[in-house]
Amino acid sequence: MTYALVRDQRPGDRGPRRGGVMVMALACMGVAIAIGLTMLRSTTTVHRSLRTERHLRQVERMLVAAAERATLRLAAGEPADELTLLEPAAITGTGSARVTLTPDPATASLQIVVEYPLEGPVTVRRSRTVFLSSVQTISPEESLP
Numbered sequence: 001m002t003y004a005l006v007r008d009q010r011p012g013d014r015g016p017r018r019g020g021v022m023v024m025a026l027a028c029m030g031v032a033i034a035i036g037l038t039m040l041r042s043t044t045t046v047h048r049s050l051r052t053e054r055h056l057r058q059v060e061r062m063l064v065a066a067a068e069r070a071t072l073r074l075a076a077g078e079p080a081d082e083l084t085l086l087e088p089a090a091i092t093g094t095g096s097a098r099v100t101l102t103p104d105p106a107t108a109s110l111q112i113v114v115e116y117p118l119e120g121p122v123t124v125r126r127s128r129t130v131f132l133s134s135v136q137t138i139s140p141e142e143s144l145p
Helices: 016-077
Strands: 082-086 097-104 109-116 126-133
Touching: 016 109, 016 126, 082 126
Parallel strands: none
Antiparallel strands: 082 097, 097 109, 109 126
């Protein structure tokens, strides 16, 4: 004797569990998408902060180099007033830079302003003041080593 269980189903009825499985699948997909978007946002933020830090370091190095160059020019008796545009090929970076040297005779100082990168949404601008009293002039009669 064979026992068969017969369900009372209508042809269009697919059971009470089909809707619950669909809701669970959609909820899992929503959680996975939220995690993915959070990871993408975090990666973008970290990339932006690393790029900004790289630009700040590049500007600081350019400030140091411009101060040394201005000091050497003043020591040789050359004028220090100058505007220098550096192309991307001259800089190990992604953009061009502008270095401005402006002497101030009233305070016996030299103002150095560096702007980098000139292209892009954010340009880093830093300045430094070099006091000319610390710069020793070299007379043309002196021999350099």
